[in-house]
Amino acid sequence: MIPAAFDYARASSAEEAIALIGQYGDEAKFLAGGHSLLPLMKLRLAQPTVLVDIGRVPDLSYIREEGDQIAIGALTRHMDVETSPLLHQHVPLLAHAAGHVGDPQVRHRGTIGGSIAHADPASDLPATTLALGATYVAKGPNGTREIAAADFYHGFLTSALEADEMLVEIRVPKMNGAGWSFQKFNRRAQDWAIVGVAAWRRNGDAGVALVNMGSVPILATDVASAASSRIGSAIRRVTNWLDTSLAAAQADPQPDLNASADYRVHLAKVLTRRALEAASA
Amino acid sequence: MEISVTVNGVKHTAEVEGRTLLVHFVREQLGMTGTNIGCDTSSCGACSVHLDGEAVKSCTILAVQADGTEITTIEGMAGADGTLHPMQQAFMENHGLQCGYCTPGMVMAATSLLKENPNPTEEDVRLGLEGNLCRCTGYHNIVQSVLAAAKA
Numbered sequence: 070m071i072p073a074a075f076d077y078a079r080a081s082s083a084e085e086a087i088a089l090i091g092q093y094g095d096e097a098k099f100l101a102g103g104h105s106l107l108p109l110m111k112l113r114l115a116q117p118t119v120l121v122d123i124g125r126v127p128d129l130s131y132i133r134e135e136g137d138q139i140a141i142g143a144l145t146r147h148m149d150v151e152t153s154p155l156l157h158q159h160v161p162l163l164a165h166a167a168g169h170v171g172d173p174q175v176r177h178r179g180t181i182g183g184s185i186a187h188a189d190p191a192s193d194l195p196a197t198t199l200a201l202g203a204t205y206v207a208k209g210p211n212g213t214r215e216i217a218a219a220d221f222y223h224g225f226l227t228s229a230l231e232a233d234e235m236l237v238e239i240r241v242p243k244m245n246g247a248g249w250s251f252q253k254f255n256r257r258a259q260d261w262a263i264v265g266v267a268a269w270r271r272n273g274d275a276g277v278a279l280v281n282m283g284s285v286p287i288l289a290t291d292v293a294s295a296a297s298s299r300i301g302s303a304i305r306r307v308t309n310w311l312d313t314s315l316a317a318a319q320a321d322p323q324p325d326l327n328a329s330a331d332y333r334v335h336l337a338k339v340l341t342r343r344a345l346e347a348a349s350a
Numbered sequence: 351m352e353i354s355v356t357v358n359g360v361k362h363t364a365e366v367e368g369r370t371l372l373v374h375f376v377r378e379q380l381g382m383t384g385t386n387i388g389c390d391t392s393s394c395g396a397c398s399v400h401l402d403g404e405a406v407k408s409c410t411i412l413a414v415q416a417d418g419t420e421i422t423t424i425e426g427m428a429g430a431d432g433t434l435h436p437m438q439q440a441f442m443e444n445h446g447l448q449c450g451y452c453t454p455g456m457v458m459a460a461t462s463l464l465k466e467n468p469n470p471t472e473e474d475v476r477l478g479l480e481g482n483l484c485r486c487t488g489y490h491n492i493v494q495s496v497l498a499a500a501k502a
Contacts, residue, residue, distance in 0.1 A: 070390050077351065077368030077414055100415075107410050108392055120368065124415060148404075172481025173466075174395060174459065177404045178411065258480035259393065 072110035079122045083208055083237060086123045091210055091233045093119040099235060100124065101144055104171065104179035105187040129182075129237060132156060138204075141239045143182025147194075148173070150181055160241050162249040162269055166197040169251065172259040186236045188221075188228040188285070191261040195222065196286035197251065198239060200267040200278035206238035213237065222285035247271035250347035252340040253280070256327060263327045264336040268344035270303070277307060277344065279337055283320040289341075290314070300349040304342050311338050353417035357382070358426030366413045373397045373408035375416075376423060384424040384454050388483070395482030398455035398462075399423050405462030407481070424454035427461070436502045437461050437495075446495030448486035456482050460496045470500060 078093075080086035090097050097119035100106060109115040123129075129144040132153045139159050141150065150156060150167035157164050170176055170184065170193050184194045185205060198205075199218040206215055207230055221229045230236060249269040253262045265280030277289040289310050311334065322333035354363045357380060364379055376399065377383050385408060388396030392410040399408045400422040427435035437457050440446065447453040456479065463470065463478035470478060475496045476489075484492060 071371065071374070072369045075368055077412075079414075100412075103412065103415065104392065104410055107412070111390070122415065171392075172395070173463065173478055174398055174405045174407045174481045175392065175410075177401075177406050177462075258477075 070111040072107065073113060073116045075110075075117055076119045077122065078119060080126055083123070083126055083129065083235060086121050086126060087208060087210055087233060087235055089119075089121045090235070093121070095232055097121055099186070101180045101183040102146065102178040103183075104175050105183055105189065105192075123235065130180075134159070135240070137243050138240045139243060141181055141241065143186075143236045143238060144180050145182070147171070147176035147179050147181065147184070151176060159243040160201065162244065162251060162267060163194075163197055163201060163241055165249075166193045166251045166267060169193050169253050175259075181239055182236045185221075185239065186228065186230060188223075188226050189261075190222070190225065190283060190285050190287075191281040193251075193253065193262065193265060193267075193280060196265065196278040196280040197267040198241060199286050199288050200269065200276040201241050201244070202276060203242070204240040205236055206240065207231075207234040208237045209234040215240075219288055225284040244269055245271065247274070248348035248350065250344040252344045252347075254336055254340060264322075264333050264340055266337070266340040266344040268341070268348050270345060270348040275303065275345075275348075277341060279320070279341075282315070282322045282333060282337055287315070287320045300345065303349070304345050307341050307345060308338050311341065351414060353414055355413070355416050355418070356420045358422055368412065368414055370413040371409055372399070372401075372411040372413050372416050372421075375413035376408060376421070382423055382425050386451055386454055388451065388455070393481075393483065394452070394455070395459055395479075396452050396455040398458040398482065400458060400462060403462075403465065405459045422458075424457060427457060435461070437464075437499045440499035440502060441492075441495045444491050444495040444498050446488070446492045448484075448488045452482060452484045452486075456484070456492055460492075460499065463496070464500055468500065470497070472497060 098117035100120040100122045129142040131142040147167045147170045203218045247269040253265040262280045268277045279287040322330045324330050386396040388394035392407045397409045459482045475493045
């Protein structure tokens with residue numbers, strides 16, 4: 070399969086990329102690693118008329134410590150997130166989840182910024198960074214702005230990014246020794262999660278987010294108050310949340326070849342329990 | 351647009367369309383058909399090549415994205431005198447192939463894996479090859495081949 074024809078422009082800086090996108094308008098797309106966009110283009114599910122290749126923009130691939138956060142450049146590849154000693158030390162949940170993306174070949178090319186900007190609710194890193202309370206930094210023609218992960222995901226493959234904005238950095242709070250777990254249920258090694266759960270827990274605080282339970286990654290909103298209680302109580306609180314609040318949280322699990330909607334809800338409860346137990350061990 | 355790509359040590363300069371995939375550039379414009387197209391959806395790994403030393407799926411990379419890089423395909427693995435690469439030798443000695451269709455991709459993924467993890471466990475090999483499918487289901491001997499190559 071070959072994508073529909075498009076014009077190709079290579080940007081040598083973030084500023085140039087943003088100017089090019091502004092010039093070409095809505096039909097243009099940024100191309101980073103291309104491992105979300107090119108498969109869609111080959112299937113003609115996406116047909117941008119212009120690709121602005123940001124893959125060679127220097128200085129957007131880094132992982133560095135900034136106070137109580139780790140800052141990750143948007144063009145940092147999954148393999149570099151997976152193997153980063155700094156992330157293993159301070160945000161092990163994110164390094165681990167990055168190792169679940171696709172397969173090694175995909176992780177050699179795909180980028181954390183591309184995965185988040187693509188905003189696929191079935192992807193591992195949007196939900197993981199959401200659970201961790203990450204902040205995303207977007208750069209546009211009028212400068213940069215910070216967007217909380219909780220405000221970023223608007224719908225299926227739709228985010229708070231404006232058409233002429235580029236995701237440039239992901240800031241993730243240090244986990245400070247919190248227990249964590251990433252539960253991914255799928256039927257084949259390299260598949261997307263049928264349902265996944267990213268969770269961390271520390272005295273008095275916790276975060277849980279669900280993969281592939283609706284049109285956006287889902288943040289369990291009342292787990293923090295449960296976190297200081299005993300593990301059994303915390304699990305009950307989250308399970309109750311799943312029972313009562315999934316719909317309000319935009320969760321709308323869809324049936325497909327792999328799972329019915331009811332089965333997805335069941336999986337979400339089972340995996341959430343496992344994740345919280347593992348994070349509390 | 352015009353791109354320059356070094357493939358198996360030889361620099362090629364060619365005119366490509368923006369939408370030309372790296373695998374089509376290698377197979378059709380350069381005539382190196384050792385790299386196979388399997389699923390064409392970045393699942394099966396048959397099209398794996400090395401881009402600047404790392405295994406990638408050439409069906410999911412534009413040729414223009416490879417401009418200025420060094421590509422190694424299965425044709426570049428054996429020595430100039432025909433001596434097989436240790437991974438190829440290990441696949442031969444351990445019956446690591448049946449129909450052979452996935453083999454070029456397996457060899458490229460496996461050599462990339464050993465570069466990142468020179469002493470893998472069996473589980474490391476199985477996980478490291480999760481992006482390569484063998485529809486003969488010959489995984490057992492493929493894994494044995496990679497473990498043998500790691501010791502070679």
